[in-house]
Amino acid sequence: MTDLVGSVIVFIGAVFLFSAGLGMFRMPDALTRIHAGTKATTLGNTLVLVGIAIYEPDWSLKLLVIVYFVLMTNPISSHALAHAAYTLRGRLGASLFLADDAEREHGRGR
Amino acid sequence: MISHAVLVTGLLLLLIGIWGMLTQRDILRIIVGFALMGTGSHIVIVAVGYVANGTAPIIDGALTVTEAAERAVDPVPSALAVTAIVIGLAVTAVMLAFAIRLHAAKKTLSIDAFADSKW
């Protein structure tokens, strides 16, 4: 029973990871690609690790530590990428902004 | 069964890497194709060394000293893969340095600008 539940959760995580790749391929712009990449890969990684933890309960503490590290580092790294993409948007080609909050709050786009 | 799936994945990655290196026009995409080819070949090397129902060749709770000879996976391809990964990283670094110099020379990253003889 736990085998079946664990395998189904790992499969759902794999579906999310596939949709992350598909989103990065089909999105038109750097910022939207980063958005697709980070949200779906973080959730996909977490679901795969939770599924393995249900499949083998002895490893659950180590897998919890790995989930903690993934949740700490994945959003920070994609924030650094998105900040770089926003700052360099003049050189890499302009993208469409409906409302530029960063420019309004911090001045010259920080 | 598992090693069949891993072997097919590695060979697919090799094919995709070779396709990318041959058809893309941007230098950075060619370098990504080379890295994919390297990763695919590492996976193929490790997958070939699998022994049925085996476990990793590290002696800990899962594998005792006396039964190591029956249940361990082949350690020699894994050692070769460690060496190959480090060399692949070094070659990718040199290729990226060349890409920077090429961009500094002609201000573009497409290899069509560097083709002296057409086919």
Next chain:
Amino acid sequence: MRRAAIVGLLLALGVIFATVALNYRERTSLPPLAEAYVEMVPRELGALNVITGILLAYRAFDTLGEVAVLFMVAAGIGLLLGAGSKAGNAAELQREEPEPSTEIVRNGADIMVPLIALFAIYIVLHGHLGPGGGFQGGAVIASCVLLVLIAKPDYRVKLTQLSVMESLAGVSIVLVGIAGLVFAGGFLDSRVLPAGNFGSLVSAGAIPILSILLGTKVGCELSVIIERFRA
């Protein structure tokens, strides 16, 4: 014409790979060389990790060759992107004020850098007890330096000191090898130091010493390479 040649080449490769994949049968027992290694490493060297025993004791000369390749790559990148080359001078002239990093990245790096450094040292030291070793730990140290460079853009990696440390580590590896030649069986033999208790941290002869030297050398080399790629 070119397109047809590419498709033809890929089809031929696909046929070869399909033949390989279809005729593949899993092996049921180890080949004789692997069986000898798996049985000899815990008995003679006292190391639990068979792969590290192969890489740092039985095939240690190949590891020394790989260290030489990494050194050549660092020298080549120093030539291509260094301060004396055209790309280096052009970059120096137009190096503007580096964009400061945001608060999220700085706070995240404050938490993660000590953890990553500790994890890298753990991987290097426990190379003979579990998965790990010199190369793996050196790569993690370089990723820690990369995180510091992202969080503090005006931090300059000290190139001369790292180059000196890396060269000293390389020379020490060769000296350990010569000590193996003089005091034990052959070049880079790990039995210069006693094999110790099976499974404790200080065991397996000279393998932890070689792991530490390798980790230092690879970490310094990759950090120098990362620093040369800036601007």
